[in-house]
Amino acid sequence: MPLLAALHERFAGERPFEGLSIAACLHITAETAMLVRLLRAGGAAVSLAASNPLSTQDDIAAALALNHEIAVFARAGVDRRGYYRHIELALGHAQPHLVIDDGGDLVNTLHTRAAALLPNVLGGCESTTTGVIRLRRMAAEGALAFPVIAANDTATKRMVDNTCGTGQSAVDGILRATNTLLAGKTVVVAGFGASGHGVAEYARGFGAQVIVTEVDPVRALDASLRGFRVLPMVQAAPLGEVFVTATGSVDVINADHLTVMRDGAILANAGHFDVEIDVRALAGLATQVHHDVRPHVDAYDLGDGRTLLLLAEGRVVNLVAAEGHPPEVMDLAFGIEALALAWLAGNTGKLPAGVHEVPADIDAEAAGLVLATTGTSIDTPTTAQLAYRESWRIGS
């Protein structure tokens, strides 16, 4: 992760978080370890909880706690109550000035069960689309008490993290879980946002015929012009052999769809929460459920000769059945987040409560640093070009 390595070195010298405490709620993976160590190197005291009860890699959690002065509250496979308890513990331990969230559960907890800590909080970053949507709803109701930078929502991150990272790793998760050959299969991708677009492109790259479902006409047109077949889910359901949800919405695959699916259809979710596939409806339709027929594959026997295969219990398949985004992707995502957090630390009180974009120069700085680590050089505009860009007088 060359970007984080470069920032580690810079922050160790500049110490932008000196005297500050940071609470983070993130998938506990090797990439996250790099981020929290870099924050620590920049002078912060760091508490860390998991942002998903299934994605914690216990060895990483142990190493951070033992060797790297991070207060970790996470264990793989805890139940829902344990999951929220860990977040509360991390918040209580940190008494945070800054927060990093992934999905909004930490910020939500901070505004509800841990509201006493709110006055101390200067601001934070949110890593994922689902979290940002939630935060915007909070802000719209006036409930958000501090400024949050939507770190997921930069041009660079959408491109690299959602499209490339989710695209590659969601397909990776499906392959690891099922070992199915994608070539020749019909793959239905629900949602053609940045992530769904990536999943659709990578599935096509494997030789699948890809059908896209959408509710947004702009994205549907985009999918269509890129050569994907666009259908309503109710029409796609009987055609698909592999289904991947990437919408950020709820009940995208519901009982109506499940009842018409083909025998052996594979159901996977690449969205953040486990609500995109109506797992409860699936359980209701099934006469029998065979858990873990392969790791992360549950077979739902519908009693009419058809069996549907649900991956990762409907949770985010790229993290549960594979290893999440490859390090290069998380390098950029976390690099932007670290830069944004350092900027927040140096500009406290300048932003009102609410959701804010990452300043464009931070996005550009991160992209530039990544290019530099790969040895890629780019052009610099000339003075004449800069002047032309600023001018309205020069035409054809």
Add this chain to the structure above:
Amino acid sequence: MSADQPPYLVADLSLAAFGRKEIQLAEHEMPGLMAVREEYASSQPLRGARITGSLHMTIQTAVLIETLTALGAQVRWASCNIFSTQDHAAAAVAVGPDGTPDDPKGIPVFAWKGESLEEYWHCTELALTWPGGDGPNMILDDGGDATLFVHKGAEYEQAGGVPSPSEDDPEEWVIILDRLRNSLADHPGKWTRATGSIKGVTEETTTGVHRLYEMAKAGTLLFPAINVNDSVTKSKFDNKYGCRHSLIDGIKRGTDVLIGGKVALVCGYGDVGKGCAESLRGQGARVIVTEVDPICALQAAMDGYQVATLEDVVSTVDIFVTATGNRDVITADHMSRMKHQAIVGNIGHFDNEIDMAGLAKWQGVRRVIIKPQVDEWTFPDGHGIIVLSEGRLLNLGNATGHPSFVMSNSFTNQVIAQVELFTKTAEYPIGVYTLPKHLDEKVARLHLDALGVRLSQLTKEQADYIGVSVDGPYKPEHYRY
């Protein structure tokens, strides 16, 4: 040659300057031919060769012709199709790089766009008739017409005369017989002498190769032949990469329709169909494939295409392309059930893949010419379809066929095959041959630099390990590229 025979026959010599400019552009895109010119500049392996060429008289062919002359050959040329001549190319070849329209110094070329069949066979005979009345000693053929003409001439000389045509003979055969009858009367024994001195023919295309194998099998082939068509660097490039390029070009020039988001149907998933499907997908179309061969059908499915029958999808497709090599693939009944303004085109060799005759006979159908090679056919129910190039090869009818780079591969094979047959005559007893693999590899090698390709080199140990020579050939004969 009788004194009244013309030195060349082209449409308009004043087009030569335009043709020369296009030839210069094409030379840059034909690195194989230019490399061959350089390689053989001093050794002049075709010195003494009198080559008669019968091949589409285009700009790319002009670069081929001038490569043959650069290697020392004398050349006479006719086109192998009545419509395919580019008149500016023919003019530039007749004028030559050093001549002017008032003082042409090029080679004898007999070709113009829109010949009648009589004119076509006259041109072929002129190209085969050398000063002094001799024949050529080499033939470069595309479709086999020049080879057919000299073989039939010799056959009828042996038989003592040209047979009378029977009533159901095609018009073209009657014309050939008439021409040979006159030739035998004026120049007895000419074609027997010619076939005796011809060292061999190099054949460009499937149809001509088929004829050659038939003649070899029947024992009537009079000189050796090299089948250029089946060189990998010819057939793959023509069929896959050439059509991948020119299909889209033809559709766009014909209709200017946005391909992204459309549903395109490709009938046939051979090399041509593979190239077509890939380019349509690359433009953002959703591509459906039809196939009769289970292997090709499975290939298409593995490549991510929907494979369906024409009947099942005919009413949902926006663009139809036939690439099967078979007849009656799209019938008038299919066309009657297509979407309004569906585009229908063919990229297979012959014009029978789409049943145009059946369409014309459909009760109440109306044809409106939108522009040359683009017709709208309207059915009585009011829906119309757009047919490209009247069902003939749309990449040639609506666009300009294969691009120079593709033809450079084909034609470099031609030149190398000519050098083989002319300089190693003893090694090729009468029969039909393909170019040895090392020469196929050489053709590819000559095109790498232009693309900036850096080739890796086998070590001696690696070469031994897989049992090949360090310098190739790298693959066994049966290898499928």
